[in-house]
Amino acid sequence: METHIELEYEDLKGLSNARIIKFIGDLDATNVEFVLEKVCALLGDGFVHLVADFQKLRYVNSTGLGVLLHFNKSAREKGGSFKIANINENVFEIIEIIGATSLLEIYDDLNEAVTSLK
Numbered sequence: 001m002e003t004h005i006e007l008e009y010e011d012l013k014g015l016s017n018a019r020i021i022k023f024i025g026d027l028d029a030t031n032v033e034f035v036l037e038k039v040c041a042l043l044g045d046g047f048v049h050l051v052a053d054f055q056k057l058r059y060v061n062s063t064g065l066g067v068l069l070h071f072n073k074s075a076r077e078k079g080g081s082f083k084i085a086n087i088n089e090n091v092f093e094i095i096e097i098i099g100a101t102s103l104l105e106i107y108d109d110l111n112e113a114v115t116s117l118k
Helices: 032-044 062-077 089-098 110-115
Strands: 005-012 015-027 049-060 081-085 105-107
Touching: 005 032, 015 032, 015 062, 032 049, 032 062, 049 062, 049 089, 049 110, 062 081, 062 089, 081 110, 105 110
Parallel strands: 015 049, 049 081, 081 105
Antiparallel strands: 005 015
16 A cells, blocks of 8 residues: 655755755655655756755655665765754654664754855
8 A cells, every 4th residue: 555745845045055855744666766756856956955844754665765865875976965963752762773873963943954054
């Protein structure tokens, strides 16, 4: 059964090469291709600084985590960054279990993540 995820985008004032991406729903193997396509398109369009708002992301599995690591690597290769904000306990726990907390930039709130871009 396919799980549902939505992505919403927000521009960042004063940063033409940055975007906020709000993840809403669950990120897993059933929808990772959709997310990969959308975020890679942003990177390809020159938005190299991405802030992922996970406030409404309920769940991520290892496949979803793999794609987050891919976004981090791709953004850095383009001279940018991939930051995560507003992460809930369940999602953080999965990232921590897999040992990826040292590989991803995780911030408590959106303002902190956005401020780190400037």
